[in-house]
Amino acid sequence: MLLDLTMAYDRTLVPGIWKAARGFGGIEFLLLDGFTAKTLALIDRLKPEGVIAHIDDLSIGAFLQERGIRIVDVSDRFARARFPRIVSDDLEVGRWGARHLRERGFAHYAFCGFTSHHFSDLRGRGFAEQLASENCTASTFASPASRSSRSEVRDLQFEKLCDWIRGLPKPVGIMACNDNRAYHIIEACHCLGLRVPHEVAVLGVDNDEIRCEMAAVPISSIALNTQRIGHEALCLLVALLDGHPAPDRPL
Incomplete structure (x- = not known):
């Protein structure tokens, strides 16, 4: 998870992600706070298969895509969804x-x-x-x-x-x-x-x-239902890693 924990929205996603993870076996998570050079270097070292991320800078998304990492975006910063995305209505x-x-x-x-x-x-x-x-x-x-x-x-x-x-x-x-x-x-x-x-x-x-x-x-x-968003984000990420196609619109 690549989130900004200074934001209440991102912090409250985490319990939903953890709860959803209990339904899947063999998932290992690391919660990374913010988009720093140290964080990105750690991603390069760990080589995760997938990331749930708050993409508010397209260069971060490009960084992940260049490394073949599956992305589920939990932000609604940009009008056109460049990555599979779970957002509020x-x-x-x-x-x-x-x-x-x-x-x-x-x-x-x-x-x-x-x-x-x-x-x-x-x-x-x-x-x-x-x-x-x-x-x-x-x-x-x-x-x-x-x-x-x-x-x-x-x-x-x-x-x-x-x-x-x-x-x-x-x-x-x-x-x-x-x-x-x-x-x-x-x-x-x-x-x-x-x-x-x-x-x-x-x-x-x-x-x-x-x-x-x-x-x-x-x-x-x-109050937004961020726990539900977190839950759905993990389910979507697991589906992508299992080879299912990405949805053609934000969910």
């Missing part, structure tokens, strides 16, 4: 978020995501489609999920987020594409002096207990 996640906020009686809605992240696009689309079916509209905002160490880059993106939130009609219900994005919204509201949830209600995705509880106001979040 992100359109439905967005729809569920819209229904949740509608039930709480808001008149104004918004979605906040990341650019160049397919899962974010799908959740935003599902959110907007559900609201449109109820004759409502939503404001949208997206910016890069920058991991830059340069403070000026981070500050500029945060300033743009603050400007967007400042301009929204209040009270407003905002769905974030995930809990990291929800955390950014809470921080922005704190800087703007906006009361959460009275003026701005925030809904995240992933139910990352650490991230949700670290926020100035605890974040409500949609």
Whole structure:
């Protein structure tokens, strides 16, 4: 398993993978955290037959493919599936978020995501489609999920987020594409002096207990069935290793 254990999504996949492994004999697992030079060197040394991986960098997928390693991707970063993939139903996640906020009686809605992240696009689309079916509209905002160490880059993106939130009609219900994005919204509201949830209600995705509880106001979040995704990912990997063809679409 080649996962990013700083992410709640990846961490919660692991129990489902382990549970599924009990149904198969002779499977040996190694859990590798992150895509570092040390990790990739270890893969070269161990020569695994298959990998369950969170592919958010196509060069990692290429590295594995060049070595003939079977891959099951558990991310939904890219629109076109380059590898066999098990993912959540992100359109439905967005729809569920819209229904949740509608039930709480808001008149104004918004979605906040990341650019160049397919899962974010799908959740935003599902959110907007559900609201449109109820004759409502939503404001949208997206910016890069920058991991830059340069403070000026981070500050500029945060300033743009603050400007967007400042301009929204209040009270407003905002769905974030995930809990990291929800955390950014809470921080922005704190800087703007906006009361959460009275003026701005925030809904995240992933139910990352650490991230949700670290926020100035605890974040409500949609919990995904990641254990099921982990279980299905292992079953698919075993099928590929047994010679079955890869599915022609994400599962």
